[in-house]
Every structure is written in structure tokens, then in C-alpha cells.
Amino acid sequence: MMVDLQTQYATIQGEIDDAVHKVMRDCDFINGAKVQEFGESLAAFTGSKHAVCCANGTDALQIALMALDLNKGDELIMPAFCYAAAVEVTAFLGLKAVLVDVDPATYNIDARKIEAAISNKTRAIIPVHLFGQSCDMLPINNICKKNNLIIIEDNAQSLGAVYSFPDGEKKQTGTMGNIGTLSFFPTKNLACYGDGGAMLCNDDKVAAKLKMIASHGQSKKYQHDIIGCNSRLDTLQAAILSVKLPYLNQYAARRQAAAAYYKKGLEGLENEILMPLEAPFSTHVFHQFTMQILHSRREQLKAFLQKEGIPSMVYYPIPLHKQKAYENLVCASGSLKHSDMLCKTVLSLPMHSELENKQMDFIIEKIHAFFGSKII
Numbered sequence: 001m002m003v004d005l006q007t008q009y010a011t012i013q014g015e016i017d018d019a020v021h022k023v024m025r026d027c028d029f030i031n032g033a034k035v036q037e038f039g040e041s042l043a044a045f046t047g048s049k050h051a052v053c054c055a056n057g058t059d060a061l062q063i064a065l066m067a068l069d070l071n072k073g074d075e076l077i078m079p080a081f082c083y084a085a086a087v088e089v090t091a092f093l094g095l096k097a098v099l100v101d102v103d104p105a106t107y108n109i110d111a112r113k114i115e116a117a118i119s120n121k122t123r124a125i126i127p128v129h130l131f132g133q134s135c136d137m138l139p140i141n142n143i144c145k146k147n148n149l150i151i152i153e154d155n156a157q158s159l160g161a162v163y164s165f166p167d168g169e170k171k172q173t174g175t176m177g178n179i180g181t182l183s184f185f186p187t188k189n190l191a192c193y194g195d196g197g198a199m200l201c202n203d204d205k206v207a208a209k210l211k212m213i214a215s216h217g218q219s220k221k222y223q224h225d226i227i228g229c230n231s232r233l234d235t236l237q238a239a240i241l242s243v244k245l246p247y248l249n250q251y252a253a254r255r256q257a258a259a260a261y262y263k264k265g266l267e268g269l270e271n272e273i274l275m276p277l278e279a280p281f282s283t284h285v286f287h288q289f290t291m292q293i294l295h296s297r298r299e300q301l302k303a304f305l306q307k308e309g310i311p312s313m314v315y316y317p318i319p320l321h322k323q324k325a326y327e328n329l330v331c332a333s334g335s336l337k338h339s340d341m342l343c344k345t346v347l348s349l350p351m352h353s354e355l356e357n358k359q360m361d362f363i364i365e366k367i368h369a370f371f372g373s374k375i376i
């Protein structure tokens with residue numbers, strides 16, 4: 001299994017069951033007390049002034065963009081190698097995604113390539129904090145200040161990661177731009193038992209607008225002031241998330257320990273595999289443990305592992321400029337060669353908070369066996 005939700009549930013079953021049953025006994029299903037309570041805990045956890053809950057991480061991005069008063073044809077800069085949600089909502093809203101290449105070492109948008117992508121139509125940048133670590137936010141913040149651009153951080157994968165500014169200031173991913181978006185999809189680091197999402201922001205007015213858009217654009221019941229949508233976090237999911245949030249740092253520590261164990265176990269394969277890099281400016285909460293398999297051997301290794309009963313996944317096999325749906329809706333800024341290359345080389349191993357050393361020992365042994373090396 002790539003993630004083991006059953007074992008995690010078993011460790012907190014009493015607390016989860018009590019929280020769920022309470023919501024059911026109270027029949028407090030829509031916008032219940034737990035939604036407000038979870039939003040407040042999430043804001044406190046991240047250090048953000050506001051956390052507005054919504055139905056999922058894709059909606060969070062869409063609502064964030066709807067709150068910006070953008071015009072059709074306005075341009076948003078985002079990475080070419082990542083999950084499709086940011087490009088999808090950009091296209092859906094009639095905006096243009098301008099794709100920038102990623103840094104092959106961190107898999108995140110290459111801040112050095114952003115300025116060349118800016119035109120007089122550029123309105124915002126969407127850094128996506130991929131696989132569990134922060135984009136390099138200082139240069140991105142500086143570029144945005146200089147060019148008067150908005151930052152929407154897609155933080156679906158990296159909740160809890162901390163970025164260190166050179167002056168020593170530390171901030172969590174999702175709190176360094178104007179709005180940070182989150183997903184609580186069951187495989188994310190903070191996961192509910194269905195769909196869930198949220199938006200972080202520090203500006204009172206923006207927070208109120210996000211809330212309004214997520215609730216049919218209503219300023220009060222049956223008074224619709226702007227066009228919105230219906231995007232609610234279920235009270236049941238909020239109750240589950242309230243139980244799990246206090247465990248998030250502990251879960252991250254388990255993931256970090258597992259990543260260190262993989263790295264140690266796979267030493268000696270430097271000519272065959274590039275391990276995920278931990279950037280000096282960010283902690284890494286290892287949403288994924290994503291390696292690069294060299295010499296065009298990824299598919300072979302993946303098939304070999306599958307035969308041994310070991311799951312592995314390719315996040316992501318197709319870069320966003322090569323996706324059929326967005327063909328005419330995105331444009332490339334400069335070469336996207338690293339994005340193209342990563343789609344051919346990346347492979348993610350099982351990674352979750354319940355991973356045991358003996359499971360990793362088996363995976364490590366089989367990878368060494370594939371490359372024909374001896375384990376020292």
C-alpha cells in the first residue's frame with residue numbers, strides 16, 4: 001500500500017468514533033459547530049489569521065481565484081510539473097496558465113525562471129509546494145512585490161512544512177502569500193474520511209470574501225451579492241480533522257524518519273537513483289518519497305517491484321503542457337525540459353505515518369536486488 005489508512009484509524013479509533021457519533025447524535029451536519037472549531041484550530045496551527053473551510057482542495061484554488069477579481073485572459077504563472085488542479089481551475093475560469101519549469105532537485109517551481117514569464121497581463125503566481133516541502137518563497141515574494149502580483153500557494157501536499165527566511169524568520173507553507181489552499185483528501189498528510197479543503201489568509205476582507213464565495217456569494221441568507229458556489233466542509237469531516245490535527249506533527253516526524261530510513265538503506269545506488277533532496281530553506285514533511293530513476297530504467301524497476309508485491313507510483317507521468325485538455329489554454333515560458341524529464345524518471349515509494357522498518361527493509365532489499373548490488 002502507498003498509504004495505510006486502516007492502521008492509522010485503528011490507533012485513534014476511539015476518538016474518531018466518539019467525534020463522529022456526536023455529530024450524528026446532534027444532527028449537526030451542515031456548517032456545524034465543528035467546522036468553525038476546526039477552522040480556528042487550523043488557523044492557530046498554521047499561524048494564519050483565518051482558515052476558511054471548503055469542500056476540497058480544487059475548490060479552494062477556484063474560490064481563491066474567484067476572490068481576485070480577475071478578467072478573462074489574465075495570466076497566472078505556475079509550475080509545469082505538478083498536479084493539474086491549479087491549471088484546471090485557471091482554464092475553467094477563462095484565465096491563462098503560463099507554465100514555468102521546475103528545479104529538478106526540489107521538483108518545485110524554479111524561482112529564477114519566473115521573471116521571464118511575467119507580461120503586462122500577469123496577475124498572480126501559484127507556487128505549488130510539491131511532495132512535502134516549500135518552494136523557495138523569498139525570491140518569489142520579492143518578485144511579486146516588485147511586480148505587484150498576488151501569490152496563491154497550493155499547499156495541498158505540504159501542510160506543516162516550515163520555510164526559513166535568511167533573516168531567521170520561519171513561516172509555514174500556505175501562510176507566505178495572499179491565500180494558501182489546502183486539501184484533506186484521504187491520502188494527504190492531514191486527511192479526512194472523504195473530501196475536504198480550506199483556504200488560509202491573513203487579510204480580514206479577503207477571508208470574508210472567500211467565505212462568501214464558498215456560500216453562494218451570500219452576504220446573508222438569501223441575499224446573493226456576488227457569484228459564488230456551494231463548497232462546504234462536512235461537519236463529520238471537520239470532526240474527524242479536529243481529532244487528527246493534534247497528531248499532524250507526530251505523523252510528519254514518522255514520515256521524516258521513514259524517509260531517512262529509505263535514504264540510508266538505499267545508499268550505494270547513487271549512480272542509479274537520485275534521492276529526494278531536502279532543501280536547506282525548508283523542512284520536508286514527505287507527503288511523497290519521490291526518487292529519480294536514472295538511465296531510463298524507471299518502468300523496469302516499477303514492474304519489478306510490482307512483481308514483488310511492492311506498490312510504487314509515478315507522480316506525475318504527463319507534464320501540464322502536454323495534457324490534452326489544456327492544450328490551447330496554457331503556454332510555456334521558456335524550456336520545460338526538467339518537467340519533461342521528471343515525468344520520465346520519478347518514482348514514489350510507499351510513504352505514510354504507519355510505515356514500519358521491516359516493510360522498508362523488504363522494499364530496500366528488492367531495490368538493491370534489481371540493481372544487482374550487495375547490501376553492506
Ligand SMILES: *Cc1c(COP(=O)(O)O)cnc(C)c1O
Pocket residue numbers: 055056057058059082083085086128154156157182183184185195196197
Ligand atoms: C490533491 C491536490 C489538489 C486537489 O485537492 P482535492 O481535495 O483532491 O480537490 C490540488 N493541488 C495539489 C498539489 C494536490 O496534491
